[in-house]
Amino acid sequence: MKTPAEGQFELHRPNFLSLALPKETALARIWDEIHEQHAEADRLNAKYGVRFHIFKGIESDILADGSLDYPDDVMNQFDFVVASVHSRFRIDPREQTERILRAVAHPRTTILGHMTGRQLLRRPGYEIDIQKVLKACAKHGVAVEINANPWRLDLDWHWHGRALELGCMMSINPVAHSTAEIALTHWGVEMARKGGVPKERVLNCLELPAFTDFLNRRRRRGMRSKPRTRQTPARRSRER
Numbered sequence: 001m002k003t004p005a006e007g008q009f010e011l012h013r014p015n016f017l018s019l020a021l022p023k024e025t026a027l028a029r030i031w032d033e034i035h036e037q038h039a040e041a042d043r044l045n046a047k048y049g050v051r052f053h054i055f056k057g058i059e060s061d062i063l064a065d066g067s068l069d070y071p072d073d074v075m076n077q078f079d080f081v082v083a084s085v086h087s088r089f090r091i092d093p094r095e096q097t098e099r100i101l102r103a104v105a106h107p108r109t110t111i112l113g114h115m116t117g118r119q120l121l122r123r124p125g126y127e128i129d130i131q132k133v134l135k136a137c138a139k140h141g142v143a144v145e146i147n148a149n150p151w152r153l154d155l156d157w158h159w160h161g162r163a164l165e166l167g168c169m170m171s172i173n174p175v176a177h178s179t180a181e182i183a184l185t186h187w188g189v190e191m192a193r194k195g196g197v198p199k200e201r202v203l204n205c206l207e208l209p210a211f212t213d214f215l216n217r218r219r220r221r222g223m224r225s226k227p228r229t230r231q232t233p234a235r236r237s238r239e240r
């Protein structure tokens with residue numbers, strides 16, 4: 001008999017490399033679930049071997065000072081971390097930029113999520129120096145998310161060409177809160193095409209060895225820079 005996870009991966013196996021966790025629940029409450037999911041991922045990876053590999057990912061809030069809300073020992077248990085702003089949208093643009101630059105430089109950050117925070121027809125994003133942030137992403141080997149949710153489509157396609165020129169890798173993420181929402185990925189693909197992004201520059205279009213290599217390179221760069229440790233309990237933001 002198949003477990004629910006096996007059923008899901010049969011449906012989506014050809015396209016998806018990652019299993020990311022819901023972000024709006026307090027870490028303490030989902031900790032058992034995380035361990036269960038990780039054990040299940042390990043079991044499936046062992047069972048299916050070279051046919052596919054499940055990577056463990058999590059989205060971490062960028063706090064007011066640019067640090068991440070999960071302690072390093074939590075983030076170390078994941079293969080990748082998406083760092084995103086979910087609060088304090090209206091601070092000074094320079095301060096907002098600095099905050100994000102600090103998060104991009106964080107050794108555990110793998111992907112910068114929805115860089116400007118905009119939601120189409122709902123709210124403008126926060127103001128930042130996008131060019132500066134893109135440069136930092138390229139420098140630290142942090143991928144830039146093309147958020148595929150049709151309310152976001154963030155980073156906007158107008159910036160994709162500049163991101164590529166500066167050396168950024170992009171990542172098309174559906175931010176699915178259900179298996180059905182994985183289908184939203186196509187909006188991100190269409191935006192990436194409009195922005196002129198070739199598949200070689202999309203993290204989750206890479207073949208398994210190249211994808212693993214990207215994560216390892218990021219880890220090695222992270223280890224060379226000084227890790228910031230947070231011992232305080234993880235805090236969750238209400239704003240998504």
Ligand SMILES: [Zn+2]
Pocket residue numbers: 059084086113114240
């Ligand atoms: Zn988010």
